[in-house]
Amino acid sequence: MNLIFSYLKRYRVAAIAALVMMLIELSVELSQPLLISKIIDNGIREKDNSVVWLWGGVLAVSAIIAFAAGVLSSFFASHASQGFAFDLRDKLYEKVQSFTYEVFSRFPTSSLITRLTGDVTQLQDTIFMGLRFMTRVPLVVLGSVIMALVVHVKLGLLLTVTLPVLILFLAWVIRRSSDLFRSVQVRLDGVNGVIQENLTGIRLIRVFVRMGHEIGRFASFSGELMKSTVAALRLTETTAPLIMLIVNAGIMAVLWFGRIEISAGEATLGQTVAVINYSLRTIGAMSALSSIMATFSRAIASSQRVAEVMSADAATDVTAEQAEQANERKRGVSGISDYTGPDAIQGEVEFENVSFSYPGSEIAVLEEISFKVKPGERVAIMGATGSGKSSLVGLIPRLYEQNHGVISIDGVDSSELDIAKLRGAIGYVPQEVLLFTGSVRDNIAWGNEHATREEIERAAAAAQIHETVTGLPQGYDTKLGQRGVNLSGGQKQRLTIARALVRKPAILILDDSTSALDAVTEGLLLEELKHMSCTTILITQKISSTVSADLILLLDEGRLIAKGTHGELMTGSSLYRKIYESQGKEAVHHVQSIN
Incomplete structure (x- = not known):
């Protein structure tokens, strides 16, 4: 909670102003039953109209003051809560942008969307209610008890004895309901995930006539959300009648003993009315407590979820300088590398005994990969599905970090390069x-x-x-x-x-991004790339794309089993020859004729 609400510091002036206005409003309201008791005892019972007009006028003016203070409190509370939500959402988004793939993979996309929207909105609402109502409720209760004791000690004590019971009960409810509402948010993540998958794959769902299945799957997730929400709301809503029962029992005691005190001459009618009035104000405050507790419990769950994102390990490749570059890009500065001149990346890429496995997995995706590409050369990477081709090229812009070995760019360990400089010099075309x-x-x-x-x-x-x-x-x-x-x-x-x-770019990475192109168009594209000075790394399943490559890498189950030019692999790799023969020589000769 401290991490989250630290973003409220920037709006502390508005928050303090909201609280001050709320205290003024509350002070005026708490004085009103006392004024009413004076009107009853000193004016109506004594038949003194001047007292009635005097204290009645004071009561009317105080009502106007309370109204104005309430409006201003709402204005300042709204300003503080909206600003808080804007800053928190902005920082959360920046944090997500700084994640490495390893950290990013910990959070499902649907969960991150929920945290940046629903959870932040929940915290925003809690800030507003906290400044406007949450702090008001305990103060109304406490102020009513104190004023009841000031008016009449014995009758006030009857109202006071209900407080310890209420406090213990509410503490248990808040602790229990916060766990339940956290479960609700997790279920909401699941529902959002199903919606996202369905909307993204709507064509496939219709082609395979799986609408009924997907509707049933959504209903299942939605049903779990409903059950969790009902369980949480059942607990919070049950508290309202229990609170009312306790407070009403106190009022019944005040009425009973008030009659006795009046008969004995120990209390006046005005004092009894004032204490009852304070008791009724306590009931009014307590009646709003169930919804406030639900909001507060949701806020606890939401703050924990937001804190998980904020405290997640930051990307190792993001520095304060790069964070500032990110801010500049938000203000309209280009994301491409500004590094030019002799220090600019030329495009030499070298892998030395590089091994890699995805975070949390012991399965090696790449093992002992070594090769070198000179600036301006074209490299073609081939291999069966799952052989590690995309993982290999993903290591070049440091989307992941290798477990062993060294990846050098222009002879410099890529881990020592400024990440903005490295990625700014790369043109990346993903497989998807x-x-x-x-x-x-x-x-x-x-x-x-x-x-x-x-x-x-x-x-x-x-x-x-x-x-x-x-x-x-x-x-x-x-x-x-x-x-x-x-x-x-x-x-x-x-x-x-x-x-x-x-x-x-100095380095162009094409991750199987010509798969949907016909042979003629692909040949024309490769011919255009020849006239560019960039180093080109092309993942492909087509022999027609490899024949003119300066270097061909053949991967199998994460190992580099062969490398060389088309001619070298035709004589030295039986697997490459089989691929060549299976795809047909005509397509290859057609592309060669274009080139």
């Missing part, structure tokens, strides 16, 4: 195509937001997508649907390649 909502131009410029129109079109032409784009209704200004649903698979792949090329 990802486009963003916006125009074609926006999606290409996403790789370099300061790219000129000519640079964007040149990158598109190199990626063999320029003619397709110019044929669209609005050309480069054509809006793409979510994840580029209005484009074919090959068009989306070429757009992502253009996005990488517009960075003018």
